[in-house]
Amino acid sequence: MGAEVVVEGLTKSFGRQTIWRDVTLTLPPGEVSVMLGPSGTGKSVFLKSMIGLLKPDRGRCEINGVDIVTCSEHKLYEIRKLFGVLFQDGALFGSMNLYDNVAFPLREHTKKSESEIRKVVFEKLDMTGLNGAEKKLPGEISGGMRKRAGLARALVLDPEIILVDEPDSGLDPVRTSYISQLLIDLNTQIDATILIVSHNINLARTVPDNIGMLFRRELIMFGPREVLLTSEEPVVKQFLNGSRIGPIGMSEEKDEATMAAEQAQVDAGHHDGGTDDVRGVVPQIQPTPGLGERAGVRRRLDRVMSILHTLPPAAQQGIRDSLTEEDRARYGAGAGATTALRPSPHPRNGDGGWQPASGDLNVAELPTSNYREPRGGQ
Numbered sequence: 580m581g582a583e584v585v586v587e588g589l590t591k592s593f594g595r596q597t598i599w600r601d602v603t604l605t606l607p608p609g610e611v612s613v614m615l616g617p618s619g620t621g622k623s624v625f626l627k628s629m630i631g632l633l634k635p636d637r638g639r640c641e642i643n644g645v646d647i648v649t650c651s652e653h654k655l656y657e658i659r660k661l662f663g664v665l666f667q668d669g670a671l672f673g674s675m676n677l678y679d680n681v682a683f684p685l686r687e688h689t690k691k692s693e694s695e696i697r698k699v700v701f702e703k704l705d706m707t708g709l710n711g712a713e714k715k716l717p718g719e720i721s722g723g724m725r726k727r728a729g730l731a732r733a734l735v736l737d738p739e740i741i742l743v744d745e746p747d748s749g750l751d752p753v754r755t756s757y758i759s760q761l762l763i764d765l766n767t768q769i770d771a772t773i774l775i776v777s778h779n780i781n782l783a784r785t786v787p788d789n790i791g792m793l794f795r796r797e798l799i800m801f802g803p804r805e806v807l808l809t810s811e812e813p814v815v816k817q818f819l820n821g822s823r824i825g826p827i828g829m830s831e832e833k834d835e836a837t838m839a840a841e842q843a844q845v846d847a848g849h850h851d852g853g854t855d856d857v858r859g860v861v862p863q864i865q866p867t868p869g870l871g872e873r874a875g876v877r878r879r880l881d882r883v884m885s886i887l888h889t890l891p892p893a894a895q896q897g898i899r900d901s902l903t904e905e906d907r908a909r910y911g912a913g914a915g916a917t918t919a920l921r922p923s924p925h926p927r928n929g930d931g932g933w934q935p936a937s938g939d940l941n942v943a944e945l946p947t948s949n950y951r952e953p954r955g956g957q
């Protein structure tokens with residue numbers, strides 16, 4: 580099973596420019612999470628901070644009990660071996676064929692013989708659908724193949740955590756669907772913790788178990804997919820529908836007057852730039868038939884069902900609707916009616932700021948939820 584990543588109060592600036600502050604979230608082991616956010620909100624900076632390529636100003640990022648913000652260079656080197664990273668462009672060496680590119684980390688970081696390396700390389704090329712392409716140079720293959728080759732290389736050291744920066748960039752929608760399926764299949768096969776940075780709406784709706792969103796230098800939400808997919812938070816709704824109507828503007832922020840003018844145009848019949856208003860929880864991509872089940876799905880369901888009553892009602896409903904008969908039997912009363920919630924007067928980090936309206940549950944005893952309410956929201 581993949582490693583858990585616990586991020587707490589992480590803040591990063593370049594000089595006087597704060598990129599994001601006080602980011603707190605937990606990537607549950609073996610689950611797939613997506614970080615969304617408009618361009619320039621610091622998603623790539625977040626990934627780089629997680630592997631210690633950039634140093635946050637303050638906060639913690641703990642993996643297997645080691646805080647990579649404050650640990651020694653030696654420890655950081657050790658922890659980095661747990662990561663597989665797919666950078667936006669695949670970051671392949673242009674002069675090496677795919678075989679040598681994928682073999683590179685094994686030759687650099689292990690003492691494996693060439694015949695052992697060959698076995699691993701072909702296994703990973705097979706997993707990423709690149710068998711037969713091993714002699715090609717990166718310049719001779721398509722963008723989608725380069726992504727898959729980058730992924731094959733990210734897998735050779737058997738990572739516990741895989742970071743993927745915009746797997747869809749430069750790909751058409753069909754190739755993006757293939758890479759989405761591949762990420763789910765890889766998670767099924769190796770049960771690694773995966774964090775994907777993207778602004779692709781389809782990928783965000785169908786791939787992850789959890790979704791987070793960065794906006795205006797804050798992590799405005801992070802939680803089970805059902806929470807963001809049913810959220811009424813304007814910035815989340817706007818982003819997930821790709822609409823011009825909402826707080827996100829051409830440059831990151833939009834003033835009230837612009838928002839009102841754009842709303843008036845749309846009210847008068849002008850197109851808002853988005854696709855149809857998709858609402859609710861669309862089905863998640865399943866592993867390719869024959870690969871078996873994702874272990875992370877069962878763990879996530881256990882986790883989400885234990886915090887169900889802390890989530891907003893629409894998310895609770897979305898989760899309940901996805902339960903099978905077997906799930907209902909397993910979770911018993913917990914799978915029953917939606918608990919009415921009201922915002923907590925004292926939102927605490929971790930409990931999502933929600934508590935049951937009935938007051939018959941002790942909030943202090945609730946399991947920690949990964950869901951975070953937007954600041955000052957609700």
Ligand SMILES: Nc1ncnc2c1ncn2[C@@H]1O[C@H](COP(=O)(O)OP(=O)(O)OP(=O)(O)O)[C@@H](O)[C@H]1O
Nearest residue numbers: 593598616617618619620621622623624625776778
């Ligand atoms: N090494 C650096 N030094 C100074 N500023 C940087 C550095 N790296 C990133 N930035 C700045 O941090 C901000 C966030 O960049 P980042 O690439 O993380 O955004 P992003 O959300 O990934 O954007 P996109 O979706 O367009 O890829 C940008 O303003 C960028 O200029």
